[in-house]
Amino acid sequence: MTNIKSQSWCWIEKGEPEKLILKDQTVRQLEEQEVLIENSYIGLNPVDWKLISSGGANWKKNHIPGVDGAGIVIKTGNKMKHIQLGTRVCYHADLNKNGSFSTHTITNGKNIIYIPEKVSDSTAAAFPCPCLTAWQSFKKVPDVVNKKVLVSGAGGSVGYFLTQLLIDAGAQVYVTSSKKHHQKFLKMGVLNAVDYNLTDWKNVLLQSINHNSFDIIFDTVSGIHATGLMNMISYYGHMVAIQDRVKENTLPAFTTCISLHEIALGAFHTYASDAQIADLMIQGEKLLNDIGNSKFNLRDLNISDFEQLPRHLAELKNNNSEIKYVIKV
Incomplete structure (x- = not known):
C-alpha cells in the first residue's frame, strides 16, 4: 500500500477556524511504532479552535489540527504488526503532530483505543478528549x-x-x-x-x-x-x-x-510512561463499553459533513461549547 492520498484541513496562520484550507496530500511513510488510520468520523473540541487561534508551539504552515477521531487501521509500522488491519479504533492525537482533521491520521500505535462492538464510530470519535479528561479529573x-x-x-x-x-x-x-x-x-x-x-x-x-x-x-x-x-x-x-x-x-x-x-490530558503524549498510557487506553475502552451498555451517555451529537468542518468549529467557538459536533468523513 503506497502513495496513499488524503484530504486535510490545514492550518496556515493564527486566526479563525474559517482560515483552514482544504488540501490534497500524500501520506508519509510510517515510523516503526506508528499506525495509519482511515478516519470515518472526527470529533470537534474547544481545544481545536483555541489552538487554531493561538497556534501550537511547534506548528508550521500546513499543520493539520484536530485531537479526536475514529476509523479503521489500514497500515502499521514494523513494531505494530500485532494490530490487525481493519480494526476499529479511536484516538486522541498529539497536539504537536498532525491530527484528526483529515481523511487519514498517523498516530502512535500505543495511543489507540479499541472500539467495542456496541459503540458507533460517531460516538467513539466524540469520546476521547472530553471523556478521558473527565476520567483523569475524577481520579485526582x-x-x-x-x-x-x-x-x-x-x-x-x-x-x-x-x-x-x-x-x-x-x-x-x-x-x-x-x-x-x-x-x-x-x-x-x-x-x-x-x-x-x-x-x-x-x-x-x-x-x-x-x-x-x-x-x-x-x-x-x-x-x-x-x-x-x-x-x-x-x-x-x-x-x-x-x-x-x-x-x-x-x-x-x-x-x-x-x-x-x-488537568492536561494532552500532556500524556510527552510525559506519561508507557505503563500510564496503556492504563489510560484500557480505561478508555472500559468507559466506551459502559457507554455501549448505556451505563453512561455522551451529550447529543450534531453530525455534519467533512466540507463543513471549519464552519462548525466556528459555531462551537461562538456557542461557548454548548454543541457537540462530529464530522463524518
Whole structure:
C-alpha cells in the first residue's frame, strides 16, 4: 500500500477556524511504532479552535489540527504488526503532530483505543478528549463517596460526563450550567442545578447545602473562575481545575489547607510512561463499553459533513461549547 492520498484541513496562520484550507496530500511513510488510520468520523473540541487561534508551539504552515477521531487501521509500522488491519479504533492525537482533521491520521500505535462492538464510530470519535479528561479529573480525588461535590460549568461535554462518573461513584453532586440542561441533570441524580447566569448563583448554590462548604469542586470554566470558588471548599477539600491552571492558593496559609489539582490530558503524549498510557487506553475502552451498555451517555451529537468542518468549529467557538459536533468523513 503506497502513495496513499488524503484530504486535510490545514492550518496556515493564527486566526479563525474559517482560515483552514482544504488540501490534497500524500501520506508519509510510517515510523516503526506508528499506525495509519482511515478516519470515518472526527470529533470537534474547544481545544481545536483555541489552538487554531493561538497556534501550537511547534506548528508550521500546513499543520493539520484536530485531537479526536475514529476509523479503521489500514497500515502499521514494523513494531505494530500485532494490530490487525481493519480494526476499529479511536484516538486522541498529539497536539504537536498532525491530527484528526483529515481523511487519514498517523498516530502512535500505543495511543489507540479499541472500539467495542456496541459503540458507533460517531460516538467513539466524540469520546476521547472530553471523556478521558473527565476520567483523569475524577481520579485526582481519592474518595468521593457521600462527599458534597460541585461541578462548575457542567453543561459542556467534560462536565456532563464527569457528573455521571461522580454520581455512579456515590457522590452528592451539585452543578452549575445554563438552565436548558437542568432537567437532564436532575433526572440523572444531581441534587441541585443552578443557572450560572444568575447574579447571585453562588448564594443560591450555598443555600442548597445549608450554607456549608463543598468537599470537592471541579471547575470547567477557567483558572480565574476556579480561584474565585476556593473559599467555598471545606477543610482539606479539593479544587480540580480542568480548563486552566490555578497558579496559587489565595486562601490564608494553614487554614482550610485545600489541595489544588491541574488537568492536561494532552500532556500524556510527552510525559506519561508507557505503563500510564496503556492504563489510560484500557480505561478508555472500559468507559466506551459502559457507554455501549448505556451505563453512561455522551451529550447529543450534531453530525455534519467533512466540507463543513471549519464552519462548525466556528459555531462551537461562538456557542461557548454548548454543541457537540462530529464530522463524518
